[in-house]
Amino acid sequence: MKPRQSLLIKWSFVISVYLLCILLLILPLVNVFMEAFAKGILEYWKAISQDHTLSAFLLTIKVALIAVPLNTIIGILAAFLLSRFIFPGKNILLTLIESPFAVSPVIAGLIFVLIFGREGWMRPLLQFLDWEIIFNTPGLVIATIFITFPFVTKELLPLMQSQGNEEEEAAILLNASFFKVFTKVIIPNIKWGLLYGVVLCNARAMGEFGAVSVISGHIRGKTNTLPLEVEILYNEYNSVGAFATASLLVLLSILTLIIKNILERKIQLTGLESNPSPEDTGK
Numbered sequence: 510m511k512p513r514q515s516l517l518i519k520w521s522f523v524i525s526v527y528l529l530c531i532l533l534l535i536l537p538l539v540n541v542f543m544e545a546f547a548k549g550i551l552e553y554w555k556a557i558s559q560d561h562t563l564s565a566f567l568l569t570i571k572v573a574l575i576a577v578p579l580n581t582i583i584g585i586l587a588a589f590l591l592s593r594f595i596f597p598g599k600n601i602l603l604t605l606i607e608s609p610f611a612v613s614p615v616i617a618g619l620i621f622v623l624i625f626g627r628e629g630w631m632r633p634l635l636q637f638l639d640w641e642i643i644f645n646t647p648g649l650v651i652a653t654i655f656i657t658f659p660f661v662t663k664e665l666l667p668l669m670q671s672q673g674n675e676e677e678e679a680a681i682l683l684n685a686s687f688f689k690v691f692t693k694v695i696i697p698n699i700k701w702g703l704l705y706g707v708v709l710c711n712a713r714a715m716g717e718f719g720a721v722s723v724i725s726g727h728i729r730g731k732t733n734t735l736p737l738e739v740e741i742l743y744n745e746y747n748s749v750g751a752f753a754t755a756s757l758l759v760l761l762s763i764l765t766l767i768i769k770n771i772l773e774r775k776i777q778l779t780g781l782e783s784n785p786s787p788e789d790t791g792k
Contacts, residue, residue: 541759544752556753561729565738566757568646572734573714576653580710584661585703589695591662592669593677606662609655617655618723621648644726649734652720657710664706665699672698708769715761735761 546553556562591603609617624630625642635642642648676698680690696703718736725732727741735758742751 538759541752541755544748545756547752548749552749553753553756556747556750557757559750561733562738562750562754562757564730565733565735565754568649568732569715569734569736569758569761571646572649572653573711575650576657576714577707577711579654580657581661581703581707583658584665584706584710585696585699587662588665588669588699591666593674606659609658614656614717614719615723618652618720621652621655621720621724625651643724644728644732646732648724649721649732652724653714653717656717656720657713660710660713661703661706664702664709668699668702669695704769704772708765711765712762715765716758 545556557566587602587606591599612620622629622643625635625648626632627643629635629643640647642651676694677690680694685693716736717734718740721734722737722740725734725737727733727737729738729741733741735754739751739754739758742754
């Protein structure tokens with residue numbers, strides 16, 4: 510292939526990708542903020558300072574702060590188990606972990622209603638314990654955990670399988686405890702995959718609509734997360750309120766990306782400090 514032809518193909522692909530990113534990613538975000546500020550800053554502030562909007566904002570963060578750490582811990586343990594051990598039912602366990610990808614979120618929410626609802630299988634136990642799951646925060650957390658369950662595991666499993674376990678075995682032969690092996694060997698080796706898995710898990714947790722919609726009951730000020738609040742405001746023909754609330758979700762996503770980039774830089778700096786260059790070691 511001639512150099513001119515290769516450059517033409519290269520730049521045509523580059524331009525096409527940039528145009529698609531602008532069309533599919535940048536323009537929708539710009540449109541959200543344009544609609545949110547369509548009637549001015551005062552109307553925007555009035556929309557996001559409503560009690561039910563603030564309640565939805567805080568509830569979204571609360572659910573994510575509970576669901577994401579739990580799924581992170583479970584995901585690390587599940588990936589370690591599946592990548593390091595052979596046991597009966599391993600494929601079944603992997604299928605169960607992947608099941609949220611195959612089940613519609615609406616169906617998942619309905620399943621939890623059938624389990625924890627007024628006529629559900631666990632209703633007698635919940636009445637005895639005086640617990641309310643459906644139409645309450647615990648139900649939202651359970652639904653979010655189910656929907657976001659596979660992300661960390663699916664991100665870490667191929668990475669841990671490709672890395673092998675030689676370093677872990679060497680650490681064990683040197684009489685390192687399991688805790689030290691886990692924190693000093695396993696976690697540093699999977700830090701990038703873990704970071705991206707947590708980011709994906711958090712993004713899905715904050716933006717989840719289907720399962721949460723079924724299990725929440727749409728009680729304003731109590732069980733409405735930001736995506737549900739956006740739907741209600743839009744159905745009320747409150748365009749500015751709907752897009753202003755949606756802009757809060759966008760800002761949360763941007764904040765997540767900023768935190769991700771900060772963590773990446775810190776991890777890179779830590780890696781450079783722990784692995785000095787040959788010139789530094791020769792001085």
